[in-house]
Amino acid sequence: MITSLTLDPASVWAKASLADDKGKVEGEVGLCRGDGEATLRIDVCLDGRKIGEFVHEDAPAPLVAIVSDLELPLSAAGEVDTRAKRYGNLLRRCRRAATELIVRLCESYASLPANERAPARALLLEFVARRIERAAKDGSEPGRAVEAVKALPLLLDVWGEQCSLAEVTVREQKVFEAVTRPVEEPPVTAQAERRILVADPPARRVLEAIGEVKLLDSHWDEVLGTLRALAAAPECTLPDLREVAWVHRKATIAGGLEAHLWIPRSPTNEDSVALARGGREVGRIQAIPALPCAGIVSGWGLDSGAGAEVLDARQLGSLGKQVCRLYETLAKQVKSGGRMNASERDKAASWLAHVDELLASDAGGTRAELGKALTELETALAEMCRRRCARRGRRRQRRRRADVQRQRRPRMRSLRRRGETTRRESRRRRRESRRRGRGRHRRSRARLRGCGRRQADAGAEADARAATAGAGPRGARVGARASRVGARAAPPRSPGHRDRP
Numbered sequence: 001m002i003t004s005l006t007l008d009p010a011s012v013w014a015k016a017s018l019a020d021d022k023g024k025v026e027g028e029v030g031l032c033r034g035d036g037e038a039t040l041r042i043d044v045c046l047d048g049r050k051i052g053e054f055v056h057e058d059a060p061a062p063l064v065a066i067v068s069d070l071e072l073p074l075s076a077a078g079e080v081d082t083r084a085k086r087y088g089n090l091l092r093r094c095r096r097a098a099t100e101l102i103v104r105l106c107e108s109y110a111s112l113p114a115n116e117r118a119p120a121r122a123l124l125l126e127f128v129a130r131r132i133e134r135a136a137k138d139g140s141e142p143g144r145a146v147e148a149v150k151a152l153p154l155l156l157d158v159w160g161e162q163c164s165l166a167e168v169t170v171r172e173q174k175v176f177e178a179v180t181r182p183v184e185e186p187p188v189t190a191q192a193e194r195r196i197l198v199a200d201p202p203a204r205r206v207l208e209a210i211g212e213v214k215l216l217d218s219h220w221d222e223v224l225g226t227l228r229a230l231a232a233a234p235e236c237t238l239p240d241l242r243e244v245a246w247v248h249r250k251a252t253i254a255g256g257l258e259a260h261l262w263i264p265r266s267p268t269n270e271d272s273v274a275l276a277r278g279g280r281e282v283g284r285i286q287a288i289p290a291l292p293c294a295g296i297v298s299g300w301g302l303d304s305g306a307g308a309e310v311l312d313a314r315q316l317g318s319l320g321k322q323v324c325r326l327y328e329t330l331a332k333q334v335k336s337g338g339r340m341n342a343s344e345r346d347k348a349a350s351w352l353a354h355v356d357e358l359l360a361s362d363a364g365g366t367r368a369e370l371g372k373a374l375t376e377l378e379t380a381l382a383e384m385c386r387r388r389c390a391r392r393g394r395r396r397q398r399r400r401r402a403d404v405q406r407q408r409r410p411r412m413r414s415l416r417r418r419g420e421t422t423r424r425e426s427r428r429r430r431r432e433s434r435r436r437g438r439g440r441h442r443r444s445r446a447r448l449r450g451c452g453r454r455q456a457d458a459g460a461e462a463d464a465r466a467a468t469a470g471a472g473p474r475g476a477r478v479g480a481r482a483s484r485v486g487a488r489a490a491p492p493r494s495p496g497h498r499d500r501p
Helices: 086-113 113-137 142-149 201-210 217-232 313-336 340-362 371-467 475-489
Strands: 012-017 024-034 041-045 051-057 063-071 155-157 175-179 196-198 212-215 245-253 257-264 273-277 280-285 293-300 301-304 308-310
Touching: 012 086, 012 201, 012 313, 024 086, 041 086, 086 113, 086 142, 113 142, 113 201, 175 308, 196 201, 201 212, 217 280, 245 313, 257 313, 313 340, 340 371
Parallel strands: 041 063, 175 196, 175 212, 273 293
Antiparallel strands: 012 024, 024 063, 041 051, 155 196, 245 257, 257 293, 273 280, 301 308
16 A cells, blocks of 8 residues: 655655646655666556556666656556556656756765765765766756766876866866776876876766776886876976067967967077976977977876877877968068068068078978968068068169269369369459459559549649740630540549549
8 A cells, every 4th residue: 555655755866857847746866875787767656556567677866756646647557558658658757857867866965974975975976877878869958967977086196186077078088097996196296287186986987988097007117107206397487578589479278278370589590399298307308300499388288208298290290380370470470561670570480481491491291280380480580581572682783782882982072172172262262353353443444543643734734834925716725625635534533532642
């Protein structure tokens, strides 16, 4: 005899009601405790008695339900018709309730007693593993229940710190380093860069559903030595790029690695990129020898091969494309002249011309791997070199004209001095000529004045003789004519003029 259509709270982690608005359906569905399989066990009741108990596989989580449906079809023998549509709808309601039940368990996980957390943790991790595997098959979204589980600190690392699935799945490459037993704790400095988990069966199950688990138990001593060497490695920090670099570029390359590249203001053929883990330098490489640059590449995807940190072929090709983009940016900046003075622009243009020569002489097999990135860089370098050659031609012409002007300058100075001498001599001659002309004029006037006085004196003397001798009319006319001649020859006299004695 069934007296209540409710589940025992001690048997479930959380439960939800199945009652509908019409009052035809009553009952509950819950998240079953224990180490049960992911099945749905449902008890169907009618009129206070159980008329059927069914177990359905492929449930999203261990579910248990008790339900009474007055409109549930029955067979002639009074058994439940499991092929009926109404029964199928009832099963779908129970399965859909799993999401809400998992979210409720996540919300109450922190308040669970210590002895109950282990089975709850195993149930939640198994739920996430199953849901992720299903989503990978049918292309569906994992859902908010998976996100709620990922936020809980259900994992443990070798440093003894708890972490969540969300924290360990931030990397693009889903490769998880783990051990299956307690080990000696590595240096703390390696914790920020390298997360090594302690994977018990539930943790390993969900990690394998997400990605690949790389177990380190067999060579833990070697790994521990590498981590200690990393702690003793020199620090690798980013310099002030505004002071040391012409251009810089930050990008994410294959394997989830972070690359920060730059071209120094004093570049050399030996410039290389540092490989870093946990802020420590563990190696150096040149992505493309013909395109030397400086930089730092860091991340979880560094391959520890042959005892040294290296990049695989895919990561190296991805880094090479970023280097091409970096040099293309410098070529465009030199072309536009932005943020660079004339001396820096000339120096950068000379370096790009040198790089163009290195690319032309490079017989390596990197061209096919770089593809479009290298093609666009070569186009930019060719355009820059063409403009640079044109500028150099104009500069040569200006220098040639300047040389011609410098060669002509002494002659021009000599001609200017000669012309100045000629002009000074001409001015001197004109002044001398004017002085001589004024002297001649004065002498001519003096002669004229003297001639006039003599004639006047001669006329006066003739008049006097004529008067004295009592000459007749003819003598008087001669004396008067002589007086008139003397008057005409004498220059006009100013008022008050007196003849000199």
